[in-house]
Structure formats: structure tokens, C-alpha cells
Amino acid sequence: MTRTRLIRLVLAAAVLAVAAWLLRGYTTDDTWIHLRFASNLIERGEFAFNPGHDTYGASSPLWIFVLAGLLQLGLAPAAAAWTAGALSGLLVLLLADAVISRMTFRPAWRGLVLLAIVADAWFLRWTFSGMETPLATAALLVLLWPLVSARDVGWGVTREPMWQRYLAWGAAAGLAGLVRPEFLLMAPAALPWLLWFEYHRANAIGGRSARWRARPQGPLLAAAVGWLAVAGPWLVFARLTFGHLTPGTATAKSGGLSLDPQVVLPGLLQAVRQLGATQAALWLTLAALIGYVLVRNYRFERAGSADGWWPGDDEDEDDDAPEPPAPGAGPWSVWGPVALVGIAVTWTGILAGGYAVKQVWIISRYLSPLVPVQVLALAVTAEWLVLGLNRGGSARRVRRGVLYGGIAAHLALNAWLLGAWVVPHARAFPEGLRTCYLGMGGWLRENTPPGTVVAALDIGAVGWASERRVLDLMGLVSPEIRDLGRTLGFAEMIESGAWLGAPGPDRPRWLVDRAAEGARFDGRVIGGVRFELVETCVIRGVGLREPQPWTVALYRLISTEN
Numbered sequence: 001m002t003r004t005r006l007i008r009l010v011l012a013a014a015v016l017a018v019a020a021w022l023l024r025g026y027t028t029d030d031t032w033i034h035l036r037f038a039s040n041l042i043e044r045g046e047f048a049f050n051p052g053h054d055t056y057g058a059s060s061p062l063w064i065f066v067l068a069g070l071l072q073l074g075l076a077p078a079a080a081a082w083t084a085g086a087l088s089g090l091l092v093l094l095l096a097d098a099v100i101s102r103m104t105f106r107p108a109w110r111g112l113v114l115l116a117i118v119a120d121a122w123f124l125r126w127t128f129s130g131m132e133t134p135l136a137t138a139a140l141l142v143l144l145w146p147l148v149s150a151r152d153v154g155w156g157v158t159r160e161p162m163w164q165r166y167l168a169w170g171a172a173a174g175l176a177g178l179v180r181p182e183f184l185l186m187a188p189a190a191l192p193w194l195l196w197f198e199y200h201r202a203n204a205i206g207g208r209s210a211r212w213r214a215r216p217q218g219p220l221l222a223a224a225v226g227w228l229a230v231a232g233p234w235l236v237f238a239r240l241t242f243g244h245l246t247p248g249t250a251t252a253k254s255g256g257l258s259l260d261p262q263v264v265l266p267g268l269l270q271a272v273r274q275l276g277a278t279q280a281a282l283w284l285t286l287a288a289l290i291g292y293v294l295v296r297n298y299r300f301e302r303a304g305s306a307d308g309w310w311p312g313d314d315e316d317e318d319d320d321a322p323e324p325p326a327p328g329a330g331p332w333s334v335w336g337p338v339a340l341v342g343i344a345v346t347w348t349g350i351l352a353g354g355y356a357v358k359q360v361w362i363i364s365r366y367l368s369p370l371v372p373v374q375v376l377a378l379a380v381t382a383e384w385l386v387l388g389l390n391r392g393g394s395a396r397r398v399r400r401g402v403l404y405g406g407i408a409a410h411l412a413l414n415a416w417l418l419g420a421w422v423v424p425h426a427r428a429f430p431e432g433l434r435t436c437y438l439g440m441g442g443w444l445r446e447n448t449p450p451g452t453v454v455a456a457l458d459i460g461a462v463g464w465a466s467e468r469r470v471l472d473l474m475g476l477v478s479p480e481i482r483d484l485g486r487t488l489g490f491a492e493m494i495e496s497g498a499w500l501g502a503p504g505p506d507r508p509r510w511l512v513d514r515a516a517e518g519a520r521f522d523g524r525v526i527g528g529v530r531f532e533l534v535e536t537c538v539i540r541g542v543g544l545r546e547p548q549p550w551t552v553a554l555y556r557l558i559s560t561e562n
Helices: 003-022 029-044 061-072 077-101 107-118 121-127 133-142 162-179 183-205 207-213 217-242 248-252 261-303 335-357 364-387 394-447 460-466 479-488 490-496
Strands: 152-154 453-456 469-472 510-515 529-540 549-559
Touching: 003 077, 003 107, 003 121, 003 394, 029 061, 029 077, 029 394, 029 460, 061 077, 061 133, 061 162, 077 107, 077 121, 077 133, 077 364, 107 121, 107 364, 107 394, 121 133, 121 261, 121 364, 121 394, 133 162, 133 183, 133 364, 162 183, 162 217, 183 217, 183 335, 261 335, 261 364, 261 394, 335 364, 364 394, 394 460, 394 510, 394 529, 394 549, 453 460, 460 469, 479 490
Parallel strands: 453 469, 453 510
Antiparallel strands: 510 549, 529 549
16 A cells, blocks of 8 residues: 555544544434334334335335344444444445546545545435434445456456456346335446447457457346346345335425426526535536636637647646556546446436436435445546646646635535534434434333334434334334325325324324424324323424424323213
8 A cells, every 4th residue: 555545544534533533422203213113123023114014115224234233243323334334435435446546546646535535414414313424425426336347457458358347247237226226227327338348448459359259238137137146035024024115215205206397497406406515526527627618719810720729738747647547447538438437427317317207305315325425426527637738837827726726615514514503413413303202202111111102203212212113104114194184185185184094003202303394293183083292392403404303292192072
């Protein structure tokens, strides 16, 4: 390992360590959903939130298996979730550095690109939240590996047949689909770019024989076999056990399919805002570089310059040229950057567009796994703009200055976002989670008989602490509620009390509600059921966009028909 590589790894690890300290104790309610699934998997051998009722109500089966393994090792629940996130974040760091090391960036550039990835405020927030987001981020980075594979020894010439590499790639794509259900579609969407890259680099150097070896049929079939070998058994299990291939979260959080531009456009703009909150400085830097190049080219054309550059541009020694890859480290040509940018654009379009079309309320956690891929795509584009257009001189110094200034602004922006918004939320919300949901759940465990059904708007911590059957008013683990909510609208269904008549063998005897307007059901009688308020508490900010205090209320549901 070179000294410069060691330095950048230490700096990136230091960023992770600082964030781990600042975000210590941060969990979300969804973290407890995963933990409850993991606990039931260990204790009962069931993929279930409510014991005895298998349900596909969690978005990440692989994350549940990871948490179950850590719980089996004796870690406390919150510690298991934190450890899984921290290890996944470290894996992202190492994978990103491995990819960057095989690209043509100079050593100093490599360090800046790695820092730009690791310092992203959304990446840091979700890495230490106990959610599967950092593992999903690592999964996408693994899928970029064919672009920089160290097994290459020349253009289109490898030490093993291409089908072996893509068999492994397909298996990795299958695992990615078990981390996030969206990746079942996103991962295969990268394959055309990868096979296009393999074919064109072989054609550029190796001639007809190399081009023949890079034909897509074999790698494509190998990737499909690898994908089916890993994802296939789970999909069969999901179909036989749950009756559907995708998790209930995909349906519960969706407002239904729509191609209406008035519906889709706001969703796309929301995705842009989420990504731009941490990447705006990089976008503006790239726009400035493009604008600078276009203006200079226009001025040269007006001046009649033969080579398209100002006289004197080549006077300085080119001391910042791209560094060629080491022998055996994998060729990196124009085709590699183009394929990388193509994959980044394709994945972003599929993810953001899919959420917009399905009317999903987009939060940063859904888009955060794209961050390293997007930063790498921005980096290779900036490299071409700064270093690839001429051999040196004053123009390059200006472009390089713009780039370094943009990266500095990116790091400053994310540091501010982390300190001013993420950290205060990460400290305030878990406190409310412990006081309200875990506290009320513990009270229910001590004061209600086993088998009691508790209706809840947020089910994770309540279900974990109460050890009672939960009727999920968001429909993630209660299909009957999901169907009713899709028919009436979830907000209307909850407010009207229509969920009291949802089909099912059990009726809820308690309700844990959350509302902005206070204890909204206090004293109400709906469908022969009176809501008796037992306790209230306040939880502050269920998200960065919802910083207002919310009232959490515990009600006893009493029948008035007797």
C-alpha cells in the first residue's frame, strides 16, 4: 500500500469515526422493525413481525439476516444495528477506494474523490441509523467492478473467460436485490453498459479475435444464471410464503401508479432536492467547468485559432496529467468513463423515476445508495474537462482551481448540513422514541395479557417493547389494513376509524397514535368503540422535513355495545 493511499484511507476513516461519535445512539422506528423480524427469525424460525404470521413487511431480507447473526453473537439490539451499519459503512469506504485506485486519477485527486463520497451527509446519517442503506450503497459499488477489474491484463484480454466474471457479477446483483427490492430491476439495468464497455474496449485494441471473445452472449447468460442462483430461491420462497414477490412496504408507501405529468414531475423535483441538498456544490462546479470550456472555445473560434486553444496554453509542464493504470490493474479508456456515467444516469433515472411514477414520498434514505456512483461519474467528467482538453497552461490552472474550490464547497456544505440538521435530529428523535414508543410498549407488556392486539401508526419500537401482536395502520405488516388504506386513502382511513372494522380474527384493544394536533381521538366513539386516553408524550421531528413536535397518545379501546 502506498503512503498516499494510506493517508486518504485514514482521513476517510476519520470522517466515519467522527460521524459515528456525533450520531451515537441514533435509531429510527424502522430499525426496530428490522430487529423484530430478526428476533422472530432467531426464536421462531419465522420471517414475521407478529409471531405466527409470516409477512413480507420488511424491505431488506439480507439486512434482517445480518442483524439476526449479530443478535445470535450476543449483541444488544441497538448495538447490533449500529455495528451492522458501521461495518457496512467501512465496506463502502474500502470498495470506493478500490474502484478509485484503478482509475486514472492522480493520487491527490483520489483522496478528494474519496472524501467527497464519505463526507456526504446523507451517507453518514443513514450509515449510523441502523438501517440497510450503507449495505445497499456497498452493493451498488460492487456492481461497478467489471469496469475496473484487476483481472484484466490488456484490452479485451483477461486471465479467465468473461463468463466467470459475469457469473460472479450476477450473483452480486442477486444479493443486491435482497438488500433493496428496487435493485432487482436496477442491477440488471447496468448490464448493457458493462457489456458495451467490454465489447468496445476489445474492439479498440484487440482486433477481430478480441472482439469475438467479448461477444455479449456468454457474459449475459452467465450473469442471468448467477442472478437467478442467488435471487431465485428467495423469490420462490416469497411467492410461496407471502403470495407476492415484492415486500408490502412497496405497496404501503405507494400512492398508486400514475403517468400524469402533474403527479410525476413533483416527485422528480423532490428527488432532485434530496440529492441536491448534499451534491449541489459538485453540480455547480461541473456546470462552471462546462461553461468555462464552452466560452473559451467560442472565443477561440471567433479568433480563428487553428487548434482551438489560446496561445501559450501549452507553455507549462504538464505535471497533473492523468496517471495510467499499473500493469495488470485493468485498462481504463474513454469507454470506461462513458459506461460509468451511463450507469449513474440509468440508475438515477430508474430509482427517481420509479418512485415518482408510483407516487412514493421520497426521503434521502431511498436515494443515498446512489451517492458514490454519482460522485464517481461527476469525477470522471470533471477529470476530462480539467485534464483531457489540452496539455497544460493557464487554462488548466483555472479549471483546476474551480474544481478544488467546488470540492471544498462540497465538504463545507455537507459539514454544515450534518452539524446543523442531521446531528440535532439524530439526538432529539431517539430520545422521543425511547420515551414514547419504547416506554408505552413496555407499559403494554406489563399491563396487558399475551395475545392482546395493539393498533399503531409506527410499529417498530412499540412492537419490540410490548411483545404484543400489532395491527399496523400503515399496512406494512398487516395486509388487511394495506388493502383498506389503498381503497380509502391512509389518512382518511385512520382519521375515520375505518380500520376498526378491518377484516381479521382479532380486534385491537389498544391504540398508539401519532398526530400533530394532539390527542385527536380522546373521548371519541367510532363504530361502537370509545377511545379512552391513558397517556400522552411528545416526540420531536420524525424527519428533517417534519421537525415539528408530534403528540403520541396511548388509548384504551372500550366497546360501548355491552
